Amino acid sequence: MPLNLPIALTWLRIAMIPLIVALFYIPADWISVPVRDAVAALAFIIAALTDWFDGWLARRWNQTSAFGAFLDPVADKLMVCAALLILLDLSRVDSFIALIIIGREITISALREWMAKIGASGSVAVHRLGKFKTAAQMIAIPCLLYWQPLYSIPVRWVGEVLIVIAAILTVWSMCYYLQRAWPEIRNRSGASR
Numbered sequence: 001m002p003l004n005l006p007i008a009l010t011w012l013r014i015a016m017i018p019l020i021v022a023l024f025y026i027p028a029d030w031i032s033v034p035v036r037d038a039v040a041a042l043a044f045i046i047a048a049l050t051d052w053f054d055g056w057l058a059r060r061w062n063q064t065s066a067f068g069a070f071l072d073p074v075a076d077k078l079m080v081c082a083a084l085l086i087l088l089d090l091s092r093v094d095s096f097i098a099l100i101i102i103g104r105e106i107t108i109s110a111l112r113e114w115m116a117k118i119g120a121s122g123s124v125a126v127h128r129l130g131k132f133k134t135a136a137q138m139i140a141i142p143c144l145l146y147w148q149p150l151y152s153i154p155v156r157w158v159g160e161v162l163i164v165i166a167a168i169l170t171v172w173s174m175c176y177y178l179q180r181a182w183p184e185i186r187n188r189s190g191a192s193r
Helices: 005-023 033-060 066-089 095-117 128-146 155-191
Strands: none
Touching: 005 033, 005 066, 033 066, 033 128, 066 095, 066 128, 095 155, 128 155
């Protein structure tokens, strides 16, 4: 397993997940809810920034690897799913939205794995639609974790709007990837009869 700064940042992102979750198990008399929410939102933002930074460093320093290409999306999905489960528990995100986003992550991960196995991974390569979905999620989630107004910005409202946009983009991007993979799915299912 290669170890370089981009991969170390990815591992850091994974390590931050239990720390963010643990914040919500600290008794309320140890830390106030607004402080807890602010720390969780800040930790999520830092983790999200490492996602951008590790990819940028890996490309810039020519330190891309098969292991890094595997670990990076796993870290992203774990981070988003853990945050959505926290928000679901806090009743800050609708269960239908959480199901859409988590279900899409599982579906597309399985689709990409299968497409790679049959040598057609280029059909489901990351598309800008998926990047817009990720950007909307990565802004919405810390807003929903923070929840309170920041100066005069209605952070909660921004998060609620963006998570709905993220859910719409999630369905749209899933349909896009499935449409791209459909010829292979059809050919392979016809060949197995």
